[in-house]
Amino acid sequence: MDRLRAIETFLKAIDLGSFNRTASAQGTTPQAVSKAVRQLERELGVQLFRRSTRKSSLTEEGRRFADKVRPGIETVNSAWQHARQAVTEEHGTIRLTASPSLGRLFLLPLIGMFRRMYPGVMVELLSDDRYTDLIGSDIDIGFRSGFSPDAQLVVRELFRIQLIICASPAYLAEHGVPSQRAQLEGHMFTGSRHPNTGRISPWEFLHEGELRFGDLPAGFTSNDPEAETQAVIAGLGVGQIDSISAARHLRSGALVPLMLDQLNERYGVYMYYAQRTEIPSRVRKFIDFVMAQTGDAAACRLTEEELKTLHRRGLRAATPSKPAR
Incomplete structure (x- = not known):
């Protein structure tokens, strides 16, 4: 499992409130989004979303996990962007x-x-x-x-x-x-x-x-x-x-x-x-x-x-x- 990609997918699903909208934003399918989240849950040993036939909602464990990992993901993305800009910008x-x-x-x-x-x-x-x-x-x-x-x-x-x-x-x-x-x-x-x-x-x-x-x-x-x-x-x-x-x-x-x-x-x-x-x-x-x-x-x-x-x-x-x- 691509752990970083799975965490980004999990956070995107929280921000957009839907696996369908997450799939559209990432250029993939709702099934792929759901699979990534389930793999993350299995590796963590906790349930991140409560699922029903109509919607999914964040669990307490999922909320705590999101609060912990979001700053780190934002730091990684910022560092990535900064490194890419260093190739093209005069700084x-x-x-x-x-x-x-x-x-x-x-x-x-x-x-x-x-x-x-x-x-x-x-x-x-x-x-x-x-x-x-x-x-x-x-x-x-x-x-x-x-x-x-x-x-x-x-x-x-x-x-x-x-x-x-x-x-x-x-x-x-x-x-x-x-x-x-x-x-x-x-x-x-x-x-x-x-x-x-x-x-x-x-x-x-x-x-x-x-x-x-x-x-x-x-x-x-x-x-x-x-x-x-x-x-x-x-x-x-x-x-x-x-x-x-x-x-x-x-x-x-x-x-x-x-x-x-x-x-x-x-x-x-x-x-x-x-x-x-x-x-x-x-x-x-x-x-x-x-x-x-x-x-x-x-x-x-x-x-x-x-x-x-x-x-x-x-x-x-x-x-x-x-x-x-």
Whole structure:
């Protein structure tokens, strides 16, 4: 016996006052309604209706049973309806995960725009440098920089990250402007320490089209990309900074791009989520929104012409002014 269906039929018969009207409401027959009620009575061991050839009336036991089960049935139906609506309506919570720097610099502006469009959707952002198990952590969408995540997930590449060698105008005015790798000798450097392995990431250079790695002595290292960026701005040395962290500082003039022939784009930013047949509407809309808004990722990347312009402007700013005579 379908216990839940039988209880719903019993309550409907009370509300409509007739097995015939109950059958009509449920799209079945009066005999099927009567059978469902009798099966429920047998399982409970009590009589729920007094029956005669002309009508049926509720017993005292039936009334008490109805009073006890009705709130529970209404709760189940409400929860069912709420779950169905979550697939089609823009309400509820989206849980995201990203590294701290990617969350702050890339995701937060997008989240703000999205919530202005869909104020009924709440967003929870889990900041973590480690790779996050979406299913085990109850995460809807993940964002990561570097290499593409597990192929068992749905993975969307958003844009390529640029690694840009740069320094502050004040540092260059004092220490000179390196234009090729050999001229880096004698300069001070910053370094990036991988948050998971603890190792200092080597610098990446291009030589005749091939990628080469180099260990440069870093006077300052950090596992926080934003901290390293601020160190370069403060004049602690030359750094190889990702474009997500550096773009706005390059455009403001706080940093000067150097050695543009060494621009590296082998890393990407990826959005990923688990494969499932029913994606809630709010999650699907956020995925589509991110794809539409990312476009050429102008806030996180610079064009070749823009880099050349900023390089020339930075060199002028780094040239010590001649004293007036």
